[in-house]
Structures are given as C-alpha cells and as structure tokens.
Amino acid sequence: MKIVLIGAGNVATHLGRKLVEVGEQVVQVFSRNLLKATELATALGARPIDNLYGLNARADLYIIAVHDDAIAEVVEKLGEFELEDKLVVHTSGATPAKVFDAAPELNRTGVFYPLQTFTKGRQLDFSEVPICISASQTDDLQVLEVLALKLSPHVYKVTDAQRAWLHLAAVFVNNFTNHLFEIGHSSLKKQQLPFEMLLPLIRETVAKLDSGPPKAMQTGPAVRHDWTTTERHITLLNGRGDLQEIYRVLTKHIKRTHADNWTH
C-alpha cells in the first residue's frame, strides 16, 4: 500500500517506522514544520511536504496523525483534493468519526487508533500495541484489519462509543496514574529519599494484575476502613490542600466501590 502520513509527531513517527518495517510504502510525510517532515520522511524513504497543496493524491491510504485539535481542519482541507475513492483515517482515540463530516467528499473514512503512549526517543514493541479500528464502509474495515494485523496481533474492531471509553480509560490508567507517581516522587524528594524506593512497589502493583482483576487486588487503609491511618495521612498533608483533596476523593471512592464486599 502507498501511504501518506499527515503529521510527524510521536504517533506518526512510531507508526510510520513500523509500517515501513513491515514492508508498506510511505510515500509522503506532511508537517507544518518542514524540519520535522523532512526528518521523518528521510527516515521512512518518503518525500516531505509542509503544505497540503503539495499532497500526493494517488496514494491508497491517508493517515491523519496530528493533534486532536487539528484533525477537523486537516479533514476539511483533504476534501478539496480528489480523494473520493481513497481511504482516509485518523489515529485519535478521543475524536469521533463524525469529524469526517467536515469533508463530505471523502467517501471512505475510518479510524486507526493505537492504544499506547508514544514517547519521543523511546523504543516500543509495536507488536504489543492494541490497535482499534473502525471504518465507514465494511470493505475498508477489512483493509484496515489486514494492515493492522501486520503491525500487531492485537486488533479490535470498535464502535465510536467504545473508542471514546477506551480513550477515557487510558487517561485514568496512564495520565492519572503517572500523576500519582509524580506525587510520590515529589513527596519523597522533600524527605531526601530517592524515588527508586517506590519502584518495586509500583512494579508489583502492575504485576499483580496478572493474578486477578484490580478490584480483587485492592489493598490499603481505605479498603480496610483503617481511618486512624487515613486521618494520619490527611494530617501529614496539612498545608497541601490540593493533595488532601486528591487523597480524600480517592479514599471516598475506594470505600464506596468496596462497600458491598467489606467485612471486618
């Protein structure tokens, strides 16, 4: 397949590299930043452009991998080209398929959402990444499935609603979790203790998910109704009202979630 990559950020970079690795042909890379377009295009053996009016209209697949805010604008632009019989997808978990309504000229649209956090400079085993696909036309769903399976065995056909919840869940388990790690990091730093002390605990927290669902793995003062300890923690956080708020909200929610099976 001849593929045009629109975007040169983390998702475009990781995805583009993997596509080339499995034998697909990336013919063009667009970025408003020519330096970024050139850098990625060079790595992929493609041509860089920084203006969509230079778009190659004879590719098979157009992958929009830009910031969520910019997708609608790109879609609208693509409507100006003769892409009626071309497959156009975006890679966003948060953006509904109806973003393509901005260009009714596009007949074959879809979503190709890799459910992972991509970081510049980090190697990542793409074959571990779940890929969530959807398409406006049944035939295209199969096209995307075949392509996705070249990158990873974990391919899921999802509805818009499912993808929205997947993205929301990803915010909880990745963005919010990382922020809790940051709170742990800064708390220890103030006590002149190294963050490394928490790493075995963090790793075990995740490793335990192999033994059962997270609800069954819950431990700590909130789930065992140890209010002496929670009050001690709230007191320790005096002067840090923001952390007290997070502590109280999460403690309350753990208590509620486990209310039905609490026995002491």
Next chain:
Amino acid sequence: MKIVLIGAGNVATHLGRKLVEVGEQVVQVFSRNLLKATELATALGARPIDNLYGLNARADLYIIAVHDDAIAEVVEKLGEFELEDKLVVHTSGATPAKVFDAAPELNRTGVFYPLQTFTKGRQLDFSEVPICISASQTDDLQVLEVLALKLSPHVYKVTDAQRAWLHLAAVFVNNFTNHLFEIGHSSLKKQQLPFEMLLPLIRETVAKLDSGPPKAMQTGPAVRHDWTTTERHITLLNGRGDLQEIYRVLTKHIKRTHADNWTH
C-alpha cells in the same frame, strides 16, 4: 538469631519465609487464629501459639507484624513479659515509633518496614524489596541493618517522619493507582471490552519511569491544555458524578503542577 513472629498475615508470612530461607531461626508464631498460627509455624519449623501468655521470652528478636490497629495492644501486652533486654520491632509503615511508649519496660525497640504490597499466594522476590529500618538504640540499628541486608540489598535507615511520608507515597502509587486501574477495568467492562486492552499501556506507563522522572513523562489532555477532550470526557461520564469528581480533581492538579513549564 532466634525470632518470634507476632502475626501470621501477609507480611508475617512473606517475611517469615525469607528469614528462614536465609538461615534465621523462627522459634514461635503467634496469631489469635490458631489455624493461621499453626499453618505458618509449620511452614517455618516454629511453634504456634494463639495466646501471648505462651510467649517464648528467650528469643533475640520479636517482630510485630499485625494490623496497624492492633500494634499498640500487642506492645502493651509485651510489656508484661521480661523482655527488657530483647529487641522488639514492628513492620508498619504507618505507625510511629512512639507506639512503643505503651510499654516503657521495653528498652530496645525499632521498626523494620518492608516497603512492598504483600499478597497471599503470590511469589515475591524479597531481594527487590526496600527495607526501612529505625531503632531506639544505635547498636540495634546495626543489628537490624545486618539482618535486613540478608534479605535485600536495599536497606534504608529512615526517621519516623520519612517513614510516614514513604507510607503515604505508597498509598498514592499503589492503593490509588490500583483503584484507577479498577476504574479502567469497569469502564471497559461496561463497553464489553477486555481489560487486557489496557495492559500494554499500563506496562509502558511504568516502563517509562526508567527514562526519566514521572513529571517529565506526563502526557494527556490535561498537560497539553486540550479542554475539548477533557470536556468530552466529563460529558461521557454523565451520570457518574463520582468519576467526574476524580477526573476533575486530577485534571486540575495536573494542570497546576505543570503550569510553570506549559508552552503551547
């Protein structure tokens, strides 16, 4: 060293097994539940008791590994025995050393806190566990250090204040994180999607900590001020005010934490 284990729960079990493995002698295991005392004692080649009046007063070290709520009561009881020249420690992260004030007869006290989440039935590499020690007498700090180093190379001498913050940080990175996993789990379940879809993301979230501190690894709508996406998420959570509250509080705090280095 001859050791008496007071408690037969998860910490006592994991610690007891490791102590025996490295050649220490556990002579007695106490639990109010004779069945549990017997089970662990048998595994360790020790004698079980379910009444402290049967306590062996000729051991070298007494390890109190019971629920936080019960430590003070156990300490008070131990004051009734002739343990003036024996070393008595508890294993709790949340409990200050002043819990030993309940038994002024005890002259040699300390804390031996393994910073990990112990789960029944799960194998755990104790040599990865950070052990936080403190003692009322300098000589005993060395005794505890020598013992701890037999179990793990990660031994830290900590103050009461440091241990309190370590325990609080552990609640954030373990208890609260696991609860976020549970929210991800239940969100996907309602959409008939398997939790396994989130595991690669969760694993990468933790793996990224090797590349830099959590603050530098933060991604997501809150840190890039993508309020279109956060509003979409809040709307998706309509009818789940509890989750909206968690979402709002954590989003607000991420925004604040990153306010200083936000450029867009």
